[in-house]
Amino acid sequence: xxxxxRSLRPFDSIAVQTLIERTIDVREAERFxxxxxxxxxxxxxxxxxxxxxxxxxxxxxxxxHTFAELEFGARVAWRNSNRCIGRLYWRSLRVRDRRQVTxxxxxxxxxxxxxxxxxxxxxxxxxxxxxxxxxxxxxxxxILNEQLIRYAGYRTADGRVVGDPRQADFTDLVRASGWRxxxxxxxxxxxxxxxxxxxxxxxxxxxxxxxxxxIAHPHYPWFEELGLRWHAVPAISDLCLExxxxxxxxxxxxxxxxxxxxxxxxxxxxxxYDQLPVVxxxxxxxxxxxxxxxxxHALVELNVAVLHSFERAGxxxxxxxxxxxxxxxxxxxxxxxxxxxPADWSWIVPPISGGATPVFHRYYDNxxxxxAFVRHK
Numbered sequence: 001x002x003x004x005x006r007s008l009r010p011f012d013s014i015a016v017q018t019l020i021e022r023t024i025d026v027r028e029a030e031r032f033x034x035x036x037x038x039x040x041x042x043x044x045x046x047x048x049x050x051x052x053x054x055x056x057x058x059x060x061x062x063x064x065h066t067f068a069e070l071e072f073g074a075r076v077a078w079r080n081s082n083r084c085i086g087r088l089y090w091r092s093l094r095v096r097d098r099r100q101v102t103x104x105x106x107x108x109x110x111x112x113x114x115x116x117x118x119x120x121x122x123x124x125x126x127x128x129x130x131x132x133x134x135x136x137x138x139x140x141x142x143i144l145n146e147q148l149i150r151y152a153g154y155r156t157a158d159g160r161v162v163g164d165p166r167q168a169d170f171t172d173l174v175r176a177s178g179w180r181x182x183x184x185x186x187x188x189x190x191x192x193x194x195x196x197x198x199x200x201x202x203x204x205x206x207x208x209x210x211x212x213x214x215i216a217h218p219h220y221p222w223f224e225e226l227g228l229r230w231h232a233v234p235a236i237s238d239l240c241l242e243x244x245x246x247x248x249x250x251x252x253x254x255x256x257x258x259x260x261x262x263x264x265x266x267x268x269x270x271x272x273y274d275q276l277p278v279v280x281x282x283x284x285x286x287x288x289x290x291x292x293x294x295x296x297h298a299l300v301e302l303n304v305a306v307l308h309s310f311e312r313a314g315x316x317x318x319x320x321x322x323x324x325x326x327x328x329x330x331x332x333x334x335x336x337x338x339x340x341x342p343a344d345w346s347w348i349v350p351p352i353s354g355g356a357t358p359v360f361h362r363y364y365d366n367x368x369x370x371x372a373f374v375r376h377k
Contacts, residue, residue, distance in 0.1 A: 023061035023136055024245040029053050032244030032371065036072050043068070061136040065243060071095040073243030074128050077371040078253070079334075083347035085323050085359070086255050088330040089126065093253075096129040104193040104201040107131055107141050111148055111191060111237075111252060112209045118233050118254050119211040124316035127235075128253035133246045140249045142376070144192040144200065145170070148235040148252050149210055152187040163187060165271055177202055185273075186212075186229050193250075213313045215267075217305040222282055228275065230262045230306070232315045236373070243371040253373070256316040258323050263303035264352040275302060299352060320350035324357035331364075342366050 033053055037046035056063035065073065079090040096117075098110050110129055118127040132140045153161045153168035161168050163185050171181070174190055179202060181187040188210050194200035211232040217223035233254050241251035267273045276298045280287050283301065285294035310317035318326075327348065334341040343364035354360045 024057050024063065026054055026057050026245075028245030028370070029057060029063060032069075032073065035076070036069055040068070040072065062133075062246065065246065067095075067097055070097060070099075070130060070243070073371040074130060074241060074251070074253070077241055077243065077373050078126075078128075078255075080342060080369040080372050082342035082344045082366055084255070085327045085348050085350070086258065086318070087341075088326045088333075089255075090330075092126055094125055094127045096127065098129055099132050101131055102141075104141060104195045105203075107143070107193045107250060108191055108201070108203045111143070111193075112206060114252060114254075115148060115205070115209040115211075115233055115235065118235065119209075122211070122232070122313065122315040124233060124254070124256035126253075126255045128241070128251055130241060130248050131250035133248045140247075142194045142249045143237040143252060144194055145189065146236070146238045148191065148237050148254075149205070149231040149233065150189050151185070152181045152189050154181065154183055164266075164273065174202060179204075185227065188231075211315065213309050213315055215305050215309045216312070217301065218308045220282070220301070220305075223305055226275070226278060226282075228267060228273075228305075230257075230266065232257070232310070232313075234261070238376070239373040240376050241371070242374055249376065251373075256318065257310070258318050258320055258350070259303055259307040259310070260320045260350050260352045263306035264299060264350070267306070268299060268302060303352060320352060321357055324350065324359040328358055340365050340367060340369070342369055 030050055030053070033046050033049055037043050037049070043049075053063045074095050075090050075093045078084070078093055079087055081087065094117075096110070096114065098106075101107055101110055110131070114127060114129045118125050134140045150167050150170075151164045152171045153163040153165050154171060155161055155168055162183060163171070167189060170189065174192065175181070179190050181189075188205055190202050190204045192200055192202050212229050213232055215223065215226070215228035215230065234257055235252045235254035237250075237252035239251070241248040241253075265272065267275045276295050277287060279302050280294045280298040283298060285297055286292040287294050307317065307319055331341050331343075341364070344366055345364055348364065349360050350357055
C-alpha cells in the first residue's frame, strides 16, 4: 500500500448511493453501436454486434463496451461537450480503462496516477480515466470533488473565507470528517471517493501528483508578493460519462487550461479569489470610480501574469484569442464531416475581451448529443 493512502478514513456524513435498478435502453445502445461502426469502417458492419448487445441487455439488463467502443465513446463525449472551447484535439484524448477497479482505495490510487500522467512534466496530456459503470443492483463508485484538484476555503469567525469561497461547503464537509488543512489560501483538498456498497473514503493527494505554478508578472516584480498560484491539470471529476445508455459515474477527465479560466475567473471573480482590487491598488489605479476602468486594466495584467507564469514554468496553456480561432477550425471540420457541433455561446465566448474574439460574432446550434459528460441525476 502506498504511503499517501494511509490517510484514508471513513467519510460518514454522506449517505450511501441508492442502488441502480433500471436496465439499459436497448435503443440508446443501438444508436451508439451504429455511430461507432459508421465512424469506424474498419470495424465492419454492425449487425453482429447489435445482436450481441441486445442479447446481453435482455439477459443481464446491461452490456459491456469493448475498449475500442469505450475509447471512441469518451472521445465523442468530449467532441459533444457544448461548453468546451478546446475540442479541436478531441481525437487525441488518452483513455485509461480502469473498469476493473472496484474499491474506493483503488480509485484514489488511479486518480493520483492520472494526475501524474496527465501533468507529464508540464506537457499536459488530455486524459480520461474510466472506472466501473453503474449496473442494475450495483452502482459504480463516484468522486464527490468537482475536480481532482481544488483549493480549500476556510470560513472564519468574522464571515470571511480564507482560500477559495467556492469550496467552503466542501471544506466544511471534509473538516467535519477529520481532515485538517493548514489554513492557507492554496491548500489542496483531499479526494473523496464514494463506494456503492460502503461509506465514502477521504484521502490526501501526494505532493508529487499536484503540479502547481506560482504566479509572477513579466514587468512587475511585486506581483510575486501576492502569493498567487494555480494547479496545472484541470481534471473534472463529478460528471457521469454516458455512452450508449451506460453511465460511467466515475470518469475524471482533463484537457489543459486556457489562461482566462484562471486569470479572469478563478483568481478574479468576486466570489472566488477576488484579486482585481488587490492588483489595481498595487498598480496605483483610481478605484474610486468605474469610469477609470480599473477593473479592466487589472484584469488584463492578471491574465498577462498567468500566461507568463505558465510559459516560464514550461506548462501547457493557451490564450483565449488562439483558442477562439482553434474552435472555429474545429467547427468547420465538424460541418465538413456532416456533424452538428453543439456550443453554448455563453461558455464558448471567453470571459475577457469576448468581442475581440471571432467566436463572439455568431450563433451556434446547441442540441443535446450523446455520448456526453453529464451531471449526475
